[in-house]
Amino acid sequence: MIRFDNVSKVYPKQTRPALRDVSLEVEKGEFVFLVGSSGSGKSTFLRLILREERCSHGQVHVLGKDLARLSNWKVPQMRRQLGTVFQDFRLLPNKTVGENVAFAQEVIGKSRGEIRKSVPQVLDLVGLGGKEDRMPGELSGGEQQRVAIARAFVNRPKLLIADEPTGNLDPQTSVGIMKLLDRINRTGTTVVMATHDQNIVDQMRKRVIELEKGRLVRDQARGVYGYQH
């Protein structure tokens, strides 16, 4: 699903690489936590997967494609097979919940009939059934994140990238979001989630990848947030 081979990333005008010689593989259906302090390279790692950046050295394979050899105009095709969720939700404030979810389908040219069918379905799945016509501003943070997850999942991606999805939420709401992501994972969708939330990582007991100053320092199945030696 994802394979990094000796990947380094140096941003222009910076001497210290954001990622140094990272190699790892994520299999289909896995749930992976990406942990590390701020500036450890988590965001760069995710941006490389999304092909928002290209790596400086090494190779990144996502969904069986070498991203370095993927031409620019094919990038959108690739991104349609990924879902993305962010800390700041990234909803359109002037569109309703239903329209926000439908947006992901409109831009890739799905028919109106398909959209009308799949939007309520996916909103039910995330626990927001019947809130289609509400505006994002009227919802709580947890509910907004659920809308974002619905939008990420509505096109049934094979891979879901979550960048600190619980970063703005209280612990109880976070648990709800994690249950939702876990459910999505159980449908066969691979989930890669960057997080700072120690409790969540410790409770879920999933694979943990830790980055420190751009290096891969830990890759542990059924791991916890902190070091365990």
Next chain:
Amino acid sequence: MRAQFVLSEIGVGLRRNLTMTFAVIVSVALSLALFGGSLLMSDQVNTMKGYWYDKVNVSIFLCNKSDAESDPNCAKGAVTDDQKKQIKADLDKMDVVQTVTYESQDQAYKHYKEQFGDSPLASSLTPDQMQESYRIKLKDPQKYQVIATAFDGRDGVQSVQDQKGILDNLFGLLNGMNWAARAVMALMLVVALMLIVNTVRVSAFSRRRETGIMRLVGASGFYIQAPFIMEAAVAGLIGGTLACAFLLVARYFIIDHGLALSEKLNLINFIGWDAVLTKLPLILATSLLMPALAAFFALRKYLKV
């Protein structure tokens, strides 16, 4: 579905940026109106030049039957074959003359028809009423006087005219105006392009949230850019339509009514509606494509995948 989605995005974009959109429309309209005006001015000059303008310097018009009755220069009657032979022989002897061409009444009639077409004056003419003439090309165009003194007042000669000399002043003026119009047009065009680029950038910046989300969910580059490009194209097309309207109104008021030059200067052959109408598709196409291209290049930097 897609079309409706794109159209609503365009409407939102244009309204959000109303003052800039207005500025784009006005500058496109002005530059294209000047562009069209300059094209029409060249047309006008060409229409006025007629068949002989670029070919000869001096024309010797010979008396015909009706001149013999009305023109004092032709009091001795219409030109005879002997007189014509003498004039031709004299012309051939002159050093300043490069070529001499004889134009018969029929040829004159044909050329006149070509130039003036179906104007009321032309349709009432018959070949009989045309003048025979010698059209002379000089080695040195300034030596017009030599011909004038040699042939003016001779029997059978109605008049000697340096048409090019008379028209050159007028054409010089028209050409000057034309170049001035082109210069202003070029400036306005630059202004219009810069406004479009700026408008599109502001528009892209104010919608970076939407475009960012579109990129995330895998919208193609074209799909993200299309609303911005079409926004510019729509604004440009409105400007182009205004320019077309301006040209039509201008021709109407300058030539037919208002200034009514066609009545005041009825010897000049003015451009017709067809000349104006044939320019309109060009102007509309320019008004559509130019802003679209400008927007496309403006966006290449701002909306990367």
